[in-house]
Amino acid sequence: KYLSPEETRDYINTFKPTLDEQLKHVPSLKKGANIGKFTAEAAECDELNKKAFSSTKVRDSIVCVDCGARRAIYSMKQPGNKDGPKVKHTERLKAWKEEEYYVCGDEPKGGRLYLMRRMICCGQPIETQYFEPELITGKAQKGRSVVTEAVCCLCYTDCNIAKANEIREKQDIGGKNPLPICRSCFESCLDNKIKVPTSKGSSNVRNKAIGARSKKRRMTGNAVRKGLHKHRR
Template identity: 30%
Template structure:
């Protein structure tokens, strides 16, 4: 919005394919610039140094800056010398004869200014939209979500936006390209297998078609080594040994965390660090020596585990839709559809209105048997 682009396409590299990304290919080169370099930030006021002493992640430091008055400015001043030194070292490096270009991070004030513009056009309350929100919280803002769904396409590895020409934003910021050129612009298609299933269809055959990313390898239920790992850990991956949950940073579904015994303080700390980093995704494994386990054969396409609804967990986790993991807008027990299912089954798993509207049926268990009348 701030750049008034007619179309935006942002793509990230798939796992194990970073060699295709020039920004990641130069990482080994940048490591050369840091050889024999000692980095040390300037000392802050004693009260700030005490506050930051036990903060072991960037998330923890950012959270501290939100409520500790004066900390943000003090830390920025303290770290500036380090940033300048790294930028200077990197800018002296070359990749294929071209100098590496470095940029400083965007300031919070600039992010807030951009959010002001977003709020004006999506009619969102700026008190609910701020720079400290994570992706899960942003997904809960209906106005913003509706705007993105109307103008964009989002998938696991890409995010695309395109002006529509009809909404208030597009009327105030009309399309700048010639109509003939703009009408030829389409969202980048997702890879789709051909009839053989061994190869993907060519790009020119798919360009202009609406596709989804259900055929990406990580979208399908993971088999092989990860399924084998679950077999090895099957004795611990049981309802009675589920101790906590962690949210996937991609699909936001809750995944059960297991351990053979009640979690120790050290294990609580490990789980807290993983949550703060917000980098857990379905299928990831926990550190081998942590004593914590998750199902590695799950993907973002997998439903919420049945163990999530077990007796061990139900007392401290909220009910969520078994398909998408949402805790809001669930069909309640007085809904006619749910009531009808309870007449036939003992257990009906939670289902949200969105998934029901999409045609999904509630998961049930324990069919009730009725004695035949003589």
């Protein structure tokens, strides 16, 4: 059993181990004859299912028993829809979550229509897609069927989450949207001059697009009022 990122940080801050001492606790990928085979299979699986790994296709989530990370569960189609997971698939998924242990990288046991990232390891940040888009961009996203909590993407705590504006004031993130992060991890990033994790989308680009649409609506409205062309129905 590995320490969670939060426990690891506390351990390092308390005992001050050197980098070499810390590296001794990192498991070697060379050990185990099946490591390479498993990695190849997991990578191939993720590549085949990459279109499903979208924020609007998150249907559920589960917590890793080893590191405490919350991982997203996806499906290409909405449960109950045509070609989507049926009731039996959802029941199997529910039973799996209640009766078995999940460790990062495991395959979900809810039928082949429910998917999870396989190339993900304990201690890695929470997937961007897991988070409710409104937590990141401030705007709800159509098609999203699952509401998720604001938890730190690095240490997984749900306490003392820093505000996005606070992060932008203290660190230049290039107009991107910061992922939810607790103040302890944020201060650690500042102290070590590390950029906080961000989403791929840019708030500057989004705001520019919103402004362009608003300008177009104003121009269309003015043209209609002046009788330059008929208003589109």
